[in-house]
Amino acid sequence: MLVHIVMWKFKEQNKEENVNSFREMLMELPSIIGEIKHMEVGKDTGEFAGNYDLVLVSKFNNSEDLEKYKKHPAHVKIAEFCASVREERACVDYEV
Numbered sequence: 831m832l833v834h835i836v837m838w839k840f841k842e843q844n845k846e847e848n849v850n851s852f853r854e855m856l857m858e859l860p861s862i863i864g865e866i867k868h869m870e871v872g873k874d875t876g877e878f879a880g881n882y883d884l885v886l887v888s889k890f891n892n893s894e895d896l897e898k899y900k901k902h903p904a905h906v907k908i909a910e911f912c913a914s915v916r917e918e919r920a921c922v923d924y925e926v
Contacts, residue, residue, distance in 0.1 A: 831867070831926045832890045834899075837882035839918040848915040849873060849883050855908040856886060862904045865895035882920070896923065 840848050853871050860866045868889040874881045890896045899905055912919075 832893055832896055832923060833926055834886070834888045834890060834896055834921070834923050836886045836919065836921045838884050838912065838916045840883045840916050844915070845883070852908065852912055852915070853884060855911070859899075859904060859908075863899050863902050865890055865898050865902075867891060882918070893923075 838852075840852075850873075853873060856869070856871045860869050866888055868887075870887045872885045872887075874883050874885075888899075890899065
């Protein structure tokens with residue numbers, strides 16, 4: 831099993847709206863992309879300064895399925911939206 835974790839910091843302009851919209855888009859992906867075995871999307875509580883705004887934790891059977899996910903048109907579409915509204919992105923992939 832491959833775990834894929836991504837975190838984003840969003841630009842201040844329309845931040846709340848963009849975070850919420852992006853979260854909703856991500857949550858639709860498991861019903862569209864069969865390679866996703868598990869997905870959680872969490873919005874930061876805002877308690878601590880400097881935290882990232884949103885985190886994605888998803889699981890795939892293997893790296894080939896993760897690559898299919900990354901290239902899927904539904905993922906590409908929301909990744910393009912995210913690139914236009916985020917400041918930073920961090921990612922970790924690991925096997926369990």
